[in-house]
Every structure is written in C-alpha cells, then in structure tokens.
Amino acid sequence: MSRKAIKKPLLLVLACYLGIAAVLSSCTTGSKNDPPPTGQSESPGTSGTEERKPLSITVFNNAANYQGEQTGWYGKLVKDKFNLTLNILAPQVAGDQLYKTRTAAGDLGDLLIIDNSQLEELLPAGMIMDLTDRIKNTKYLSQYVDNHFKPFNAAFEAINPDGKIYALPTFTADTSPTTFSEEIPYSSPIMPWDYYSGIGAPKLNNLDDLLDALKQMQEKYPATPDGKPIVPITLWKDWDGGSMENVRWLGNWYGFEHPTGTTTIQLNAKGDIVPLIDDNSMYKKILQFYFKANQMGLVDPDSPSQDWNKVAEKLTNKQVLLLWYSWQRGFYNTIERGRNGDGNVAVPIADTRILQNSDAYYGSGRVFAIGSKAKDPDRIIEFLDWIVSPEGMRYYTNGFEGFNYEKTEDGKFRLTEVGQTAFQNNTPVPDEYGGGGYQDGQSKINSMIMSDFVFDPDTGEFYNNNYWSATIEANKTTLTTDWQKAYNATNPTDYYIKNNMIDIVPNINTSLGSDSSEIKNKRSQISDYVKNTSWRMIFAKNQDEFDQLWEKMKSDVEGLGWADVFETDSGRAQKIIKLRAEAVASK
Structure with missing residues (x-):
C-alpha cells in the first residue's frame, strides 16, 4: 500500500462536552514534498539552563509502564535542555484508583497523558488548562494546529463554536485517513x-x-x-x-x-x-x-x-x-x-x-493536556514544542545521532552497528549522554503527540527507522x-x-x-x-x-x-x- 503525502491540513476528530465543550486540534508535519519551515535549524530550549530554576513536574500518564523519576539518558537530556525533572505517575503500575484519588483531590498533575473520555470528565471540573493562546506563540506546535478548525463531524461545531485547544491528540500521522503504512x-x-x-x-x-x-x-x-x-x-x-x-x-x-x-x-x-x-x-x-x-x-x-x-x-x-x-x-x-x-x-x-x-491520521484515543494547577505551564509548553520538533522527534524515536544513527552521503539516516541492537542489548550509553543502559534510559512517557509515521523534513523519510531506505536495504x-x-x-x-x-x-x-x-x-x-x-x-x-x-x-x-x-x-x-x-x- 502506497504512502501518499497529504496536501490538505490535518483535521481533528475529538470534541468534549458535558457543559464545557472543547475541540482538540491535531498535529502533523508538512507534506513529504514540503520544504522545512525557515528558521527551524535550532530547537527550543537550547539557550541553556543557567537562568532557569529547576522544575519538577508530575506527569500523570496512562501510557506509561514505569512509575517514578525519568532517569538515564532521556532524563539527562530533558534536564540539560529545560532544567526539568519528570516524575511519572502510571495507573498501569499503580492501579486505576490513582486516577480517582487525584481527581477527587482536584489536581491530576502538571502534564497529563489521558484518555479522551477522561478529558471529558476533567474539563467541566475545571482541571484542564486552555492552551489556545500559549500554542499560538510556539515555534513547532503552532504549525500543526489548525486554528481555523473544520471538524470532521459537522456536529462538533455546535458544541465548540470557539474552537479552543484544550489538548493535543497522540500519535497523529502524516498519511491519510485510510492508509495503513506499517x-x-x-x-x-x-x-x-x-x-x-x-x-x-x-x-x-x-x-x-x-x-x-x-x-x-x-x-x-x-x-x-x-x-x-x-x-x-x-x-x-x-x-x-x-x-x-x-x-x-x-x-x-x-x-x-x-x-x-x-x-x-x-x-x-x-x-x-x-x-x-x-x-x-x-x-x-x-x-x-x-x-x-x-x-x-x-x-x-x-x-x-x-x-x-x-x-x-x-x-x-x-x-x-x-x-x-x-x-x-x-x-x-x-x-x-x-x-x-x-x-x-x-x-x-x-x-x-x-x-x-x-494510520492514526486524526490521532489516537489519548491526548496530551496540561492540568489547570500546573506549575510553570509555559515551561511545559516549551517542552512539548520541542517534543514535536525534528530534534525532539529524533531523540524520542531513534536516540542520539552518532551513537544510534548517522547521516548517509545523500543526507538521509542509517542505524549504526550499535544502534541496531541498543534496545535489545540495553547497550551502555556513554557518560556524555547520561550513562546507564540505553533501554533503561529511554523516554518513559511512552507516548507521542505525532507518531513516527510522520515525515522528517530534513530527510523526507518517516522518523520510524524501520522505514528508512538504508534500513530496508540492510534488512x-x-x-x-x-x-x-x-x-x-x-x-x-x-x-x-x-x-x-x-x-x-x-x-x-x-x-x-x-x-x-x-x-x-x-x-x-x-x-x-x-x-x-x-x-x-x-x-x-x-x-x-x-x-x-x-x-x-x-x-x-x-x-x-x-x-x-x-x-x-x-x-x-x-x-x-x-x-x-x-x-x-x-x-
């Protein structure tokens, strides 16, 4: 099945009602044939952490299989770039009662990865932050949010006439509503x-x-x-x-x-x-x-x-x-x-x-959201903006350039010998990247705003390394x-x-x-x-x-x-x- 580049904006099919209506705008990169936007060679957060106070945020995460502080190479990366520490709460580890207990207390967490149905419950309770204005000021998220939202189902217009953004769907793809790329x-x-x-x-x-x-x-x-x-x-x-x-x-x-x-x-x-x-x-x-x-x-x-x-x-x-x-x-x-x-x-x-x-062209059944009582929401938005940047996507999906993968003569990427087995072997990571085992140190967020079936603007290939031309040839x-x-x-x-x-x-x-x-x-x-x-x-x-x-x-x-x-x-x-x-x- 062919993977065609989409020339129309990505539409979202997620609305929330029960008193407070919200449509969640979707995210996607540009078409495979679109040039990368200008001025994007640098990622947000690269100014260093010397002027930033340390910030520890609670990540309530339905997708996580791990509970505790994000450590290892991804933890160091986030700490170095944003002076952020991610403390993950995982219902899959702690049990469903965790959601009930924290919602009863009126504060689920700072950064939330939750199901659509939970978002519907949390909105009328005033526990979800309106992100509309904050996203307008971002470098990357703003590209992928359709501010002139045209709902896939016209009925959604009636329940969210203002088209506000309360959350970002997970694993949005860059293909089509009927394409299966894998x-x-x-x-x-x-x-x-x-x-x-x-x-x-x-x-x-x-x-x-x-x-x-x-x-x-x-x-x-x-x-x-x-x-x-x-x-x-x-x-x-x-x-x-x-x-x-x-x-x-x-x-x-x-x-x-x-x-x-x-x-x-x-x-x-x-x-x-x-x-x-x-x-x-x-x-x-x-x-x-x-x-x-x-x-x-x-x-x-x-x-x-x-x-x-x-x-x-x-x-x-x-x-x-x-x-x-x-x-x-x-x-x-x-x-x-x-x-x-x-x-x-x-x-x-x-x-x-x-x-x-x-492919999850419209996103999957979960969303990224920010709790209404979140500490420093602007710093969290900056982190999310980096997550969807080419640099953030590459780190999440493929690790470190030079360690896990390298550039080819034609400007694309290929896995290194270490990168081919780093996950399975839990290969030791160099101290400069944070040390520890590679698998142990991977992002415990275990979810993405955009999926790896999105085109990297610098290579024209999916972020998913299984579909790099070099990997296909090696395979x-x-x-x-x-x-x-x-x-x-x-x-x-x-x-x-x-x-x-x-x-x-x-x-x-x-x-x-x-x-x-x-x-x-x-x-x-x-x-x-x-x-x-x-x-x-x-x-x-x-x-x-x-x-x-x-x-x-x-x-x-x-x-x-x-x-x-x-x-x-x-x-x-x-x-x-x-x-x-x-x-x-x-x-």
Whole structure:
C-alpha cells in the first residue's frame, strides 16, 4: 500500500462536552514534498539552563509502564535542555484508583497523558488548562494546529463554536485517513522463523493447526541455548482493562475489535455489533483457543502471576513462541540475527481476516493536556514544542545521532552497528549522554503527540527507522528473503492484502462520551467479573468447567446491569461506524 503525502491540513476528530465543550486540534508535519519551515535549524530550549530554576513536574500518564523519576539518558537530556525533572505517575503500575484519588483531590498533575473520555470528565471540573493562546506563540506546535478548525463531524461545531485547544491528540500521522503504512498488522500471528521452519513450516489453516505447530516446536525446542525454558504462549494480567487484554487482540485476527471505551461489545469492519457474551462471539472463540492451549501444556504457568516486565524479559531471551503485537519483534530481532535466518516473523493462518485500523491520521484515543494547577505551564509548553520538533522527534524515536544513527552521503539516516541492537542489548550509553543502559534510559512517557509515521523534513523519510531506505536495504537478509520466497509477498501487510485477508478501517479519534456514575459503577463490576472469569476459564480443569464458567458469567453479568452498559456501548459503536463511513467518503 502506497504512502501518499497529504496536501490538505490535518483535521481533528475529538470534541468534549458535558457543559464545557472543547475541540482538540491535531498535529502533523508538512507534506513529504514540503520544504522545512525557515528558521527551524535550532530547537527550543537550547539557550541553556543557567537562568532557569529547576522544575519538577508530575506527569500523570496512562501510557506509561514505569512509575517514578525519568532517569538515564532521556532524563539527562530533558534536564540539560529545560532544567526539568519528570516524575511519572502510571495507573498501569499503580492501579486505576490513582486516577480517582487525584481527581477527587482536584489536581491530576502538571502534564497529563489521558484518555479522551477522561478529558471529558476533567474539563467541566475545571482541571484542564486552555492552551489556545500559549500554542499560538510556539515555534513547532503552532504549525500543526489548525486554528481555523473544520471538524470532521459537522456536529462538533455546535458544541465548540470557539474552537479552543484544550489538548493535543497522540500519535497523529502524516498519511491519510485510510492508509495503513506499517509492514505488518498491529496484531497477527508471529513466530520464530527458524523454529517454525525447523518443524517443516506446516501450512496453518486454523487455530487448531497453530496449536499443533506450537506443540511440535515446544517438543523440538524446549529451551534456549543457555538453558532457559521456552514457552509457546505467555500471558499477563497487568494490562487488562474492560476485558482480558490478551484475548481482546487475538479477536482482531478474525475481524472483530473491542473498541476502546467499551466493555460489552465487539465490532467488525461491516459495522456488525456482537455482544461479548454471545456464544458465537470472537471473545469466546479466543478464550476457547487459550483453554485448549493450556490443556495441551502450551500456556506459560507463570501467566497468572507475572507482569509485563517479566514477559519483556522472556521476549528478549527468545523464550516465547507465539507473539501477537507487531512491536514485540523488536525485543529480539536484529539485522545481524536476520542474516542468520533468526528472528520472529509473521506466520499467516489461512482462515483469519485481520481487522486493522489505518494510520492514526486524526490521532489516537489519548491526548496530551496540561492540568489547570500546573506549575510553570509555559515551561511545559516549551517542552512539548520541542517534543514535536525534528530534534525532539529524533531523540524520542531513534536516540542520539552518532551513537544510534548517522547521516548517509545523500543526507538521509542509517542505524549504526550499535544502534541496531541498543534496545535489545540495553547497550551502555556513554557518560556524555547520561550513562546507564540505553533501554533503561529511554523516554518513559511512552507516548507521542505525532507518531513516527510522520515525515522528517530534513530527510523526507518517516522518523520510524524501520522505514528508512538504508534500513530496508540492510534488512534484505536471509530472514526476510526466505520469508518473501515462502509467501510470495514483500511483507506481511502486502501478503494479507493480496490474499484478501485484511480489512483496513479508518482510525477514528473521537470522544465516545463519558459514563454516568450509574453506568460507570455497572461497567466496573462487569469488567472485573469478565476479567476474573476469563482467567479462570483459560485455566479450567476441563471443558465442562470451562462451559459452566461461561454460562455462569453470561447469567451473572445480566444482574450487574449488562443491558444498560450494552446499550451505552452500542451507541458508541454506532458513532464509530458513522465516522468511519465519512472518513472513507472524504479520502
């Protein structure tokens, strides 16, 4: 699928109401063919910190997997440039109660990375700062904000006639509302190519074939060369939201997503809404898959007790056979290993039809905002302005020039030998950059205003180094060429498109509304019940117990207010369906 440069301004589809209406302006770089704006060779914050007082800000961050002070090379970078210290609060680490406690106190934090629905709650409470005038005075953010906002959905005009800017959507892209730029879907079957080839690379027609292949690999490759046990499937609880996260994403393999902000439904590309507890739901199909896997001895026994950090360690050591997030490959794959045919690759299953959201042209479901009681908001805006500058983008996505990457003769970039493995190896960083391990010191913000699928104005290539021409050329290794020969495709996305095995739907960024206190309470109880029962079903002793737990869950959630929450979620799904149709019509 081609990546076309967009010549029209990026539109935002995020509005907030409940008494205080707000439209959040979106950000994007210029077209691939546009020259960089003049006077931008220097980034903000380079004047030094000699006249700045030290400032420690609280970053309330739904995206973070780490809680505490940002240290390491990124911490030093921010300290040197802005005399800022970032103290991160992470609900994924501390639990959802953190949000409730801090909002009850009237101060969530200084810099906020929050969900759209939370923004809707915080605005009428007076806890979000109006950024309109401050952004007008910035060097970089002001380029990407459309001050003459034309809402994607005309209905938003009525609820925000002034077009004020209260927050900035995350991960905005520079492509189009219907383009998917990545070489592999966000969630699809991924396995080690050498192990899969080692059992004869059997064709996978369905999930049962996948389990058989995993069993064969488990028997042939029980441990890593240094003796660490290899597990076919590993699960973890700490990312569970409205339902079991590890179940949610495998549902996408068969065309159904679990829309963010909903608990009770699954939605496909045609707009069909299926209750999560329907006997034919994809949620039940994936639970059954995991249950059968556990009965075959394929599920990591650590799953009920381990957290994501332990899983990441296993991925780095190549101790897991089945991956399903595209980015999980980065924990092990390197160009050097690829030259030896070693690495994790997509292994398509014939009966799948993947549901894939397009590039986040309008942004994703979270935003950057500033708390109304923030300390020195101008300094925070300056920091955010730098984040979206070419320099800030390069540091976040690719580390240090000269250490992680270098310029080529044609003015583009290529990874250095160190840069190719710095993340996987947690390579020591030179003291001049802050010392410590590279992975340890990466930005713990774990979110971006603009995605790495934005064009660097100096190179004309995406900030994402996987798509640099130098990387693509270097990646012509045994691993990639063997895969291409086996599947007669350039990459997994190309394969799925050629074989009519993928539905790419517009990535809609809008507020789906916030729950009333009654619905919120019912949703919380239902979510907890569904998550807990899901885990019990996977580890049920036999099929009878699995079925009994399912039937009991179906009955019990009705008593918890399922019908009311389902009605709310169905209304939200209808909004998504409508906006997707409009996005397709607008391309």
